[in-house]
Amino acid sequence: MRTFKNTARAVMVAAALVGGSAAMAKEITIAVVPKVAVPFFDDVNNGAAAEAKTLGVNYQWVVPANTQGATQVKIIEDLMARHVDGIAISVNEPKSVEGIIKQAMKVGIKVLTFDSDSANSGRSMYIGTINKQAGVTMGNSMAKALGGKGEVAIVTGQLGASNLNERIDGVKEALKAYPGIKIVATEGTEDDLAKAVSVTEALLRGHPQLAGIFGISQVGGPAVAKVLAEQEFAADKGKLKVFAFDDLPDTIKGVKDGFIDGIMVQRPITMGKLAVENLVAQIKGTETAPKDIDTGVTVVNADNLGSYTK
Amino acid sequence: MAISGEEVARSEMRRIGILRNLLQLRHIREVNVLVALLIMGAIISAFTPYFLTVDNLMGVSRAFSLTAIMSIGMVMVIITGGIDLSVGSAMGLAGLVTALCFDAGYSQSICVAAGICVGLMFGLANGLLITVIGLPPFIATLGTLSIGRGFMYMITHGVPVTPKTPDSFSMLGQGYIGPVPVPVVILLVLTVVFSLIMVRTRFGRHIYATGGNEHAARLSGVKTNRVKLAVYVLSSTISSLAGVIAFSRYLSAEPASGFGSELDVIAAAAIGGASLAGGIGSVTGAVIGAALVGEISNGIVLLNINTYAQQAITGGVILIAVSLDVLRNRLKGGNV
Numbered sequence: 001m002r003t004f005k006n007t008a009r010a011v012m013v014a015a016a017l018v019g020g021s022a023a024m025a026k027e028i029t030i031a032v033v034p035k036v037a038v039p040f041f042d043d044v045n046n047g048a049a050a051e052a053k054t055l056g057v058n059y060q061w062v063v064p065a066n067t068q069g070a071t072q073v074k075i076i077e078d079l080m081a082r083h084v085d086g087i088a089i090s091v092n093e094p095k096s097v098e099g100i101i102k103q104a105m106k107v108g109i110k111v112l113t114f115d116s117d118s119a120n121s122g123r124s125m126y127i128g129t130i131n132k133q134a135g136v137t138m139g140n141s142m143a144k145a146l147g148g149k150g151e152v153a154i155v156t157g158q159l160g161a162s163n164l165n166e167r168i169d170g171v172k173e174a175l176k177a178y179p180g181i182k183i184v185a186t187e188g189t190e191d192d193l194a195k196a197v198s199v200t201e202a203l204l205r206g207h208p209q210l211a212g213i214f215g216i217s218q219v220g221g222p223a224v225a226k227v228l229a230e231q232e233f234a235a236d237k238g239k240l241k242v243f244a245f246d247d248l249p250d251t252i253k254g255v256k257d258g259f260i261d262g263i264m265v266q267r268p269i270t271m272g273k274l275a276v277e278n279l280v281a282q283i284k285g286t287e288t289a290p291k292d293i294d295t296g297v298t299v300v301n302a303d304n305l306g307s308y309t310k
Numbered sequence: 311m312a313i314s315g316e317e318v319a320r321s322e323m324r325r326i327g328i329l330r331n332l333l334q335l336r337h338i339r340e341v342n343v344l345v346a347l348l349i350m351g352a353i354i355s356a357f358t359p360y361f362l363t364v365d366n367l368m369g370v371s372r373a374f375s376l377t378a379i380m381s382i383g384m385v386m387v388i389i390t391g392g393i394d395l396s397v398g399s400a401m402g403l404a405g406l407v408t409a410l411c412f413d414a415g416y417s418q419s420i421c422v423a424a425g426i427c428v429g430l431m432f433g434l435a436n437g438l439l440i441t442v443i444g445l446p447p448f449i450a451t452l453g454t455l456s457i458g459r460g461f462m463y464m465i466t467h468g469v470p471v472t473p474k475t476p477d478s479f480s481m482l483g484q485g486y487i488g489p490v491p492v493p494v495v496i497l498l499v500l501t502v503v504f505s506l507i508m509v510r511t512r513f514g515r516h517i518y519a520t521g522g523n524e525h526a527a528r529l530s531g532v533k534t535n536r537v538k539l540a541v542y543v544l545s546s547t548i549s550s551l552a553g554v555i556a557f558s559r560y561l562s563a564e565p566a567s568g569f570g571s572e573l574d575v576i577a578a579a580a581i582g583g584a585s586l587a588g589g590i591g592s593v594t595g596a597v598i599g600a601a602l603v604g605e606i607s608n609g610i611v612l613l614n615i616n617t618y619a620q621q622a623i624t625g626g627v628i629l630i631a632v633s634l635d636v637l638r639n640r641l642k643g644g645n646v
Contacts, residue, residue, distance in 0.1 A: 036468075037467060038467055038468045038469065039467070039469055159617065159618060184614070185611070185614055185617075186617050187611060187617050188617050188618075188620070190570075191566065192564075192566060192567075192569065192570075193470075193560055193562065193564050193567070194373075194376070194556060194559075194560070194567070197373075197560070198369070198370075198373035198607070198608070199611055201369050201373070202366075202369075202608050202611035202612055203611060205360045205363070205365065205366050205369070205612065206358065206360050206611060206612040206613075206614065208360075219564075222470075222560075222562060226560060230484075232365050232369070248469070248470060249470070249472050250470065250472055250562055253472075
C-alpha cells in the first residue's frame with residue numbers, strides 16, 4: 001500500500017513538474033511601451049492587445065508618466081526585472097534608451113521599436129511610418145490632383161523637426177517626375193495654428209496663381225481649411241488642391257466641407273498588431289533575420305472618409 | 311487723510327519731475343516706432359503689389375491683434391517694474407475653458423465668462439504671490455505659466471477641443487464691422503480706453519510712479535501693492551479675453567495655444583518703448599510695436615524670403631528699428 005501511495009505521489013509530482021515546465025515554455029509575456037498617453041497610442045494599444053489575444057500571449061501596456069528619456073529607461077529596467085520575453089517601444093529620446101536596450105537584448109529579451117525609432121540601440125527592427133515614403137505618397141497624390149502642372153507651396157511645422165523634413169524630402173522627390181509642378185514657397189509655422197493661419201493667408205495673397213498646398217505637419221490641414229472658409233478666399237475652394245497629414249477632427253471636417261482633398265493617415269492599429277506579431281515570432285525563434293517594416297499611410301479622401309482603417 | 315496723501319504724492323512726483331519727463335519721452339518713442347512701421351510698409355510695398363491691399367492690411371491687423379491686445383496688459387505690468395510670463399498660458403487656458411463649457415452645453419455668455427474667470431484667477435494668483443509672499447514677478451509668473459501649460463496638456467491629452475458653437479459666438483473672432491475685423495475693433499477700443507487710463511487717471515499715474523521709484527511712491531502715499539495686484543489682474547484678464555477671441559476665431563482650442571507668446575508680447579511692449587526696468591512705456595507704443603512685428607512677418611511671406619532665414623531677419627529688423635529709436639531719443643535728449 002505504502003509503496004503504491006509513494007509511487008502514485010511520485011508520478012503525480014513528476015506529472016505536475018512536466019506539465020508545469022511545459023506550461024512555462026508556452027507562456028510568453030510581452031510589453032508594449034508608447035511615448036505618452038495620446039489617442040494615437042490608444043489605437044496602437046487596441047491593435048496590439050487584439051493580436052496578443054489571438055496569439056495567446058500575456059500582454060502588458062506600460063504608459064510612461066512623462067516624455068523624459070529617463071522615464072522609459074526606468075520602465076525597461078522594471079520590465080527586465082520582471083523577466084518579460086519581449087518589449088516593443090516607441091522611443092521619446094533615441095539616445096537615452098540606447099544603453100538599456102542593448103542590455104535587454106544581451107540578456108535575451110527581444111526588443112523592437114515602433115512609430116519612433118532608436119536606430120543605434122541594436123533593437124531587432126523598426127515598425128512604423130517611413131516619413132520619406134509618406135511624403136512621396138503625398139507628392140504623387142498632389143501631382144495626380146493637379147494634372148501634373150501648377151504652383152504649389154509647402155506649409156510645415158517646426159523647421160528643425162526631422163520627421164517633417166523627411167516628409168518634405170519625399171514630396172520633393174515625387175515631384176521631380178513632374179516638371180510642370182513648381183514649389184514656390186516653403187513656410188514654417190512652429191506647429192501653432194494661429195501662425196499657420198496667418199502664414200497661409202499671406203501665401204495665398206502673395207501667390208495668386210497658387211494651385212496646391214501641402215500641409216506637412218498636423219496644423220496644416222486645420223489651418224488651410226480655416227483660411228479657405230473665409231470670405232476673402234471663397235474663390236479658392238475646390239480650385240486649390242490641399243493635402244494634409246493626420247486625421248484630427250478639424251482636418252476630417254475639412255475633407256467633409258470640400259476644403260481638403262486628401263489626408264495622409266498613419267496606421268497605429270497596424271503598428272500595434274505587427275509589433276506583437278513580430279515580437280512573438282522572434283521569441284519563438286521563427287523569425288531570425290527581422291527587417292524594418294514601413295506601415296505606410298492611408299490616403300483618406302471624401303470617398304473613404306467613413307470606411308478607412310488604420 | 312487720503313486727499314492729503316494724494317497731494318503729497320503729486321507734489322513729490324512733480325518735484326522729481328518723473329511724470330513730465332515720462333510724458334515727453336513717451337510721445338517721442340511712439341512717433342519713432344510709428345515711423346519705423348511706415349518705412350517698413352513702404353519698403354515691403356516697393357517689392358510686392360500684394361501688401362498694400364485692404365484685404366491684406368486687415369488680415370495682418372487681425373493676425374497681430376491678439377498679441378497687441380495682450381501687450382496692453384503687459385506694458386502696464388512692465389511699467390510697474392514687473393513682468394508677466396504667464397500671459398500665453400492665461401490665453402490658452404481661457405480659450406480651452408471656454409471650449410470645454412461649450413462642449414458641456416452651457417450658454418454663450420457663461421462660456422465667455424468662464425474663460426475670463428480663468429484670467430482673473432491667473433491675475434490674482436500672480437498678484438498675491440508677488441505682493442503678499444513677495445516672490446519676484448519673474449518667478450511667480452514663470453510658475454503660473456508652467457502650471458497653466460500643464461493643465462492644458464492634462465485636460466487635452468494633446469488633442470484640440472473642437473465643440474459646436476453658435477454662429478453669434480464666432481462673430482467675436484471671425485466677424486467684421488464694415489471692412490474691419492472684430493478683433494481689430496476690440497483692439498482699438500482697448501487701446502483708447504487704456505491709453506486714457508494711463509495718462510488721465512490717478513490709477514495710471516500711480517502705475518508710472520510705482521515703477522519709477524517704488525520706495526518714493528510708497529512714501530508719498532501710493533498703495534504700490536494694490537497697484538501691482540491690479541496690473542497683474544488686468545494683464546491676465548486681458549490675455550484671457552485674447553484667448554476667448556482666439557478660440558472664437560479658430561473654433562478649436564489647441565493644446566499648444568499661446569505657447570511662447572509671452573515673448574512676442576514682451577517684445578511688442580519693449581519695441582514700443584517700454585523699459586524693462588520699469589517707469590517707462592505706453593499702451594499705444596506697445597500696440598504699434600506688435601503691429602511692426604506683425605507687418606514684418608507678413609512681408610517676409612509676401613516677399614517669398616527663404617523660410618529658414620525668416621527668424622533671423624525678423625530679429626535683425628527689430629534690433630535696427632529699436633536701435634534707431636534709442637539713438638534718436640539720445641540726440642533729442644541732447645538738444646533739449
